[in-house]
Amino acid sequence: MTDQTPPAEGRGPSDETVLRLRDDEPVADPAVTVDVFGDQSNAVAVRIEPGDDARELIPHLGRLALVEVNFPAFGDGRGYSSARILREAGFAGEIRAVGDVLVDQLAYMRRCGFDAFAPDAALDSDKAREALDRWPHVYQPTTDGRTPIWDLRHQEGAHG
Numbered sequence: 001m002t003d004q005t006p007p008a009e010g011r012g013p014s015d016e017t018v019l020r021l022r023d024d025e026p027v028a029d030p031a032v033t034v035d036v037f038g039d040q041s042n043a044v045a046v047r048i049e050p051g052d053d054a055r056e057l058i059p060h061l062g063r064l065a066l067v068e069v070n071f072p073a074f075g076d077g078r079g080y081s082s083a084r085i086l087r088e089a090g091f092a093g094e095i096r097a098v099g100d101v102l103v104d105q106l107a108y109m110r111r112c113g114f115d116a117f118a119p120d121a122a123l124d125s126d127k128a129r130e131a132l133d134r135w136p137h138v139y140q141p142t143t144d145g146r147t148p149i150w151d152l153r154h155q156e157g158a159h160g
Contacts, residue, residue, distance in 0.1 A: 017118055017119055017120070017121070017122045017123070018096075018116065018117070018118045019116065019117045019118075019119075019123060019125070019128055020094070020096075020115070020116040020117075021110070021115045021116065021132075022094055022115050022116060024094075026094070026116075027044060027045050027065045027066035027093075027094060029043070029044050029045045029065075029066070030045065031045040031046055031047035031066060031067075031068045032045065032046055032047065033046070033047060033049070033052075034046060034047075034048060034049070034052045034053075034056055034057065037057070037060070038056075043063075044063060044064060044065040044066065045064070045065060045066040045067070045068070046064060046066075046067055046068070047067075047068040047069075047070060047098075048067060048068065048069045048070065048079065048082050049070050049072075050070065050071075050072065050076050050078050050079070051078070052082070054067075054081070054082035054083075054085045054086055055085060055089075057086065057091075058085075058086075058089045061086070061089060061090060061091045061093075064091065064093050065093045065094065066093055066094045066095075066096060067082075067083075067086060067091070067093065067094070067095050067096070068096045068097075068098050068118075069082050069083055069095065069096070069097055069098065069114070070098050070099045071097060071098065071099040071100050071101055072099050072100060073099075073100050074100045074101070074102050074105065079097065080108070080109065080112045081112075083095045083097075083109070083112040083113035083114050083143075084112045084113055084142065084143055086113060087112070087113035087143035088143060091113075094115060094116050095113050095114050095115060095116070096114065096115075096116035096117065096118055097109050097114045097116070097117050097118070097119075098117075098118040098119075099118075099119070099120060100119070100120055101117050101118070101119035101120075101123075102119070103123050103124070103127050103128055103131050104131060106123075106128055106131045106132055107131055107132055107134055107135065110132060110144055111138065111140075111142040111143070111144050111146075112142060112143060112144075113142075113143040113144070137149040137152070
């Protein structure tokens, strides 16, 4: 886990709030809205707001390096679906949760494909790591590559 700072010009997270789970260089380009993205052929970062349809980005995934998904309130879960849609479509770039992101949400967001977090308020790094490592096994298949426990049991049964 590395703490990085890729704030966009004029907006974006501060140095203290960005948590990245990636080893590549952070994207420094400012994220544009989904509406503006289609008109800017050189944009590599886009920001999804609640109500935006992440599927509009699927034809353009090859030129995207960063997708920010805004969570204006912790109770709005539409961003989880946006991340999962993009990962299932093959997007390998950074998906960053921004806004009202709480430490208790990190593990669930990670399972849906988020690999960076830029909450409004800084997260305690020890609590963030604890939250991400809380459950060694998972039940549902998602985009983070972890094998569900039912599949692990099936594999154990086949070999032993």
